[in-house]
Amino acid sequence: MSAAKPNQIESFYQEAEAKHLIPLWKVTAKLLPPEPQTKVLPYLWKWSDLRRMAYRAGDLVPIERGGERRVLAFVNPGLEGKYAATHTLWGAVQIVLPGEIAPCHRHSASAIRFIIEGSRSFTNVDGDKCVMSRGDLVLTPNWSWHDHGNESDQAMIWMDGLDLPLVNDLDGIFFEPYPQHKHPVTQVNGSEQKYGGAHLKPTWENPPATRSPLLNYKWEPTYDALKRIGEGPASPFDDVCFEYLNPNTGGPTLPTMSCCVQLIRPGVHTQAHRQVNSAVYHVFEGRGHAVINGQRFDWERGDFFVVPPWAWHEFANESKEEVILFSVQDTPVMQALGLYREEAYTENGGRQQVSGSFGG
């Protein structure tokens, strides 16, 4: 190998570019940083804004085919040009007014709803009318037909969580409107009747392995589980934190999104850790704060916030009331692809690997 003259190299680079080639050695530092260099920023959306604007949208805009849903979605300030709460997750609030029905459609993105306000609304998932109240978690797995309706006399607001940014980045989006506005109802709370029981499955059903047979995770048993721990030990990082399960597999609710509910008991200030996954949090009850990469976010009931990938984060509840957080996390994606990693923050500022598919 002879010593190259600068102009020889430069002309080589020009030819490479012309041939649609990039020399790795020019971009190694950018492509292979020691740790993830995410553009996702931590951010907080206030419930006072979200609720007011949701109702305002109810005044201004109908729910129609084409627009499909009256949804206000979080746009991460770090992700310009992309409509996403994090690089992989869509988070939003949706409002349905009394008597409205959001038209039936299906898509290859999966979705969850977590109900914030109202009752006697429903999501009809492939004909199973799931009746929803505050605190319920309702799934519309990948490619399932779904419409939403409100049969009460109050507006209904819920959180939407979707893997839409991920599925779009993977060039995997398919969408199809249902021929009619509504899907016929074949059962009411069918999945809940059959799979809502604790650790039981009906022997007369053969549900598909690829999606959870339970579509509506009701709030009451969820809250019972949170309270059952009492004063007992829990996670140093998340306090009393439970993951919702697919009862057929013991795995996450959806192949792309894990849902978690956590109780931060009064007086608890958790230890910081960081995980390679990202998350969208909803403050279901109480008030407290999170410290994310050194920045403090004070939140209260109804607020939403985002934890970026590989960001140190800790939670504090300095009040005398319980704090309950609901979150959607892209953990299953990182785990399925062998990319999951987690580290604990130690007192002296050091790191300690907690778990992961690779590392150490």
Place this chain on the structure above:
Amino acid sequence: MSAAKPNQIESFYQEAEAKHLIPLWKVTAKLLPPEPQTKVLPYLWKWSDLRRMAYRAGDLVPIERGGERRVLAFVNPGLEGKYAATHTLWGAVQIVLPGEIAPCHRHSASAIRFIIEGSRSFTNVDGDKCVMSRGDLVLTPNWSWHDHGNESDQAMIWMDGLDLPLVNDLDGIFFEPYPQHKHPVTQVNGSEQKYGGAHLKPTWENPPATRSPLLNYKWEPTYDALKRIGEGPASPFDDVCFEYLNPNTGGPTLPTMSCCVQLIRPGVHTQAHRQVNSAVYHVFEGRGHAVINGQRFDWERGDFFVVPPWAWHEFANESKEEVILFSVQDTPVMQALGLYREEAYTENGGRQQVSGSFGG
């Protein structure tokens, strides 16, 4: 091949026997019948006998090391010389008197308890003290230390279900007494606190994949699940029948035994079917009858009965009260080994394969 003279064949057979060989063609019909030729017989044990004799045993016999447990086990009349309810399953009633503790031990056979009478007794499983009441299902998986105690002022009776005959046939039995009479208690109802919640798992635990992290399936949520079906459709063969799940896998409670609880609603008479697995049933509530291979068995609260492998069976509840059956089944064995098969009985006496790992 020349025509063989009889005495040539006979001397060949004699030599074969002397060399510890058997010509298959002499025993083909015996070894390869068209369908299973089980020795297991259907049989019914009456609660009036069982309860009386359990109390009598309480009078006569202490619980001691060596004997280990005050247990009366079902001996299937078809299985002479074998202590077993079916070819694979052990079924029994066990009584513990107030203040007694059955000494701690472990074995490679797995066990379940289903509580019939009493409360404030416990099974301590590897240090987790599981407090038990009527209707609870408590697991002691393979090789877990366990002792049983009764802290109430009433005798406690439960059903024992074990895979002991199977594990013995497989030459897989190991047994070890704990050095002390009791195992130290490290938590009380710990598994229930953490895994008893509906379709939730604590994120701060990493339970072993090989056993259920939930050890005590409480009766109340179980009964709720049975009732939730209401008038809805259920199994044509078993009416409202649920299988207990390992919440980490969605699979059966134990690798060798599936536990089921079923509600036969008033007026229901199920369709007959047969399955290659066997089962031990306990009548938890109500009265009714089963027809097993054409023989009628009338049972009432507390009774036990056995359904042999590949036996046609149907259930009837002609009363106005609900019937609840609990059962232990060796289905997971047959499924894991690719041997599961099931057939429905059709009106004209024909058969129709329902499902199975092989066939049709």
Place this chain on the structure above:
Amino acid sequence: MSAAKPNQIESFYQEAEAKHLIPLWKVTAKLLPPEPQTKVLPYLWKWSDLRRMAYRAGDLVPIERGGERRVLAFVNPGLEGKYAATHTLWGAVQIVLPGEIAPCHRHSASAIRFIIEGSRSFTNVDGDKCVMSRGDLVLTPNWSWHDHGNESDQAMIWMDGLDLPLVNDLDGIFFEPYPQHKHPVTQVNGSEQKYGGAHLKPTWENPPATRSPLLNYKWEPTYDALKRIGEGPASPFDDVCFEYLNPNTGGPTLPTMSCCVQLIRPGVHTQAHRQVNSAVYHVFEGRGHAVINGQRFDWERGDFFVVPPWAWHEFANESKEEVILFSVQDTPVMQALGLYREEAYTENGGRQQVSGSFGG
């Protein structure tokens, strides 16, 4: 609890027996021994006997419907009344004369053949004609139609390995003769063509998950693999020992039987260990000996021997030629049911757990 008088106890025992009940405390020591108390004995069958008697059977007995196969099966001397090489495994030699076809049938027991003598014979498995030569391993999974034929001018002898004793003990035997003597041939060596390649699977096939898509594991690549290790390190217990895989799962060839081939290099004397599974060994090449529970068995090419469950065993090759053993093991059964356990023998006579689903 009062002190019981002997005759009270005795009459209690009599009533228990009459009611088909057994008090556990009377049989605890028998049912729950510290370690498996198998009846299976180690035993050696000589090839000189087996071959001679196989040819003699060829002279004396035709292959006919009803008898189905000209097979001489090993009868373990410890298992009186049972036709079995071990408690779970059937081992045998089968002979097919030039021009003969053993009639087509299927059964719920799974089978393997390992070819000892001859070539240009075949097993037709569900229409795929697998042509067989010395050293080939051919599967007839659970419920697959199969007939065997010999198109050469020499007798053909192979080893049969089946899970027949296990499936019979589990009351899971089904058997069905094919309506015709032979099954139509739809492909020749089809599975080998498509799945015989090293670590490749054809993208145009969707084989069933429940059985290996490869039916014929040819000898040549098997031998190559054994030799490839050369002087390298291997198992202290089995020297160069490979397990045959289902290429679709990386698991054993069949859900009930693992097949292994092992090279014991000249001069190697392995360390003893014991495993909870049993095995039937065939001496494919060479001469050597095994020490099984302290008893020495000298074997040479063609011989068969049995290692009982939980029996200490070691292998020695004191010759200058290579020893190759083929074996069928019931390991997958014990593993699937959470019962696998293994211990190494240490110099001072102690034990050291090596691995297992449960234990220490």
Place this chain on the structure above:
Amino acid sequence: MSAAKPNQIESFYQEAEAKHLIPLWKVTAKLLPPEPQTKVLPYLWKWSDLRRMAYRAGDLVPIERGGERRVLAFVNPGLEGKYAATHTLWGAVQIVLPGEIAPCHRHSASAIRFIIEGSRSFTNVDGDKCVMSRGDLVLTPNWSWHDHGNESDQAMIWMDGLDLPLVNDLDGIFFEPYPQHKHPVTQVNGSEQKYGGAHLKPTWENPPATRSPLLNYKWEPTYDALKRIGEGPASPFDDVCFEYLNPNTGGPTLPTMSCCVQLIRPGVHTQAHRQVNSAVYHVFEGRGHAVINGQRFDWERGDFFVVPPWAWHEFANESKEEVILFSVQDTPVMQALGLYREEAYTENGGRQQVSGSFGG
């Protein structure tokens, strides 16, 4: 809901933007198209360019820490600003000159090498020195240390395939240089010795479940498998196409990338289909063409081309010589996340779903 005046809506939109919110109904058509709207373009890189420029890079640029590798990577013309062959896959050629060693490092992206030119070079994967020749496929799974060296007197060129764009989009990149330039060698061709055998695994190894224990898939048995099909039927879309397997799982070589090798027999023109995954193809032998979304690409030995997601594509070999294509595909990602879908092109221009986790 009242009729909204335009300026009310406009001010609503302005507030939404200020609050980092996006109304879904404004962007539904963009976010939820009927089918994937990929930016990835089909493209062809010529071997004559690639080889010449690789050698030129050898003249101009050393292999050094920081730059790490002498690699020329494909830049898809549709993905401006992104260094990627497709949205998820990195494809490149790498050259190592005689005596050079590319320094040891590891990263959370997984990589494969497919050898094009040369022999007696190696990749050292966690201490296992894998010696490489033309046609070999070598894996460096996720987070494994690896350095590359060339011990011959000829330059060595191979194809690199990585999931780098995907892992970057998922914010999952970690990178670490090894403290020394080279990793110590602990074995030579160790994985090949132990796992290279056809459908056999060594019983004395316990490889991690999360990565393939085989690191070097040699060319000779691969080619044998391709040829073994002969005139037999194969895939209508890909002709004789095999996927490389992880011998421990029967699954793809890596959790993010499937590798395939395919033989297009002389005279074959395949049927078009489309799949939701993308692929980078290398023309290992022969000449032919592909039609991708209606555009014809003529290629010959050494060329590379890209098939975008959900693009109709077909292959033709109009020569009398065999065509062999090697490809890297992101199929496992789409399958793991429940997003896989495939359609066949039918004569009348219609579509027919072939398979998929969802759909129809």
